Amino acid sequence: MATTLELIKEDFKNNSFFQYIGFxxxxFEEDRVKIKLDIKEVLLNTNGTLHGGVYATMLDFIQGMLLRAVTKERCxxxxxxxxxxxxxxxxxIFAEAMILQLGYKLAFLEGEITxxxxxxLGKATGTFKIIREK
Known part of the structure; x- marks a missing residue:
């Protein structure tokens, strides 16, 4: 039987948007999550570089993934x-995150792309609402 952490990992791995971008x-451990992206031409902007929306998406995903791995709750x-x-x-390129502050309902994280x-290459801070199931 799969652990909660394994189920959360599969939830992300099987997400159609996650797959579409190519992450x-x-x-995927309880205290460390790392993702990578092989850059494809379809993800480039008109300057021929990776589109900023891909950076933001990757940073959003990595922070949410780490928070879910730690809390075992949706966010x-x-x-x-x-x-x-x-x-x-x-x-x-690779993305990792760290939790800067974790409360009961809110968390503050930081992510980096290298x-x-x-x-x-990119850095983001994020505030996340933790959805605690009753």
Whole structure:
């Protein structure tokens, strides 16, 4: 029988939007989640670089994934502040997050996107409402 953590991982892995963008789960532990994206041409903007919406989506996903892994509860993003720090046109990028503050109903997280050389490409902070089941 699958653990709660395994069920949460499968929930993300099988999400059609997650799959459509092309995200892959590299690690999914209770205290550490890491995803990657192989950049495809369809995700590039008119400048030929990865679209900012993909950065924001990746940062939103990684923070929500970590929060769910820790709390075992569903959550929704109430605020996401994204900083675009570098551009990339090909290769792989990775995202990880950390919880800065965890309350009963709200959590504050930070996520980062790096390339294969560890160069920081994007950073975001997010506020999430935790949906506690009664």
């Amino acid at each position: 892959e789960i590299v690690e 929704v993003t109430t605020n996401l502040t994204t900083h675009f720090l570098g551009s990339v046109s090909s290769g792989e 390339d294969t050389d560890g160069r920081l």
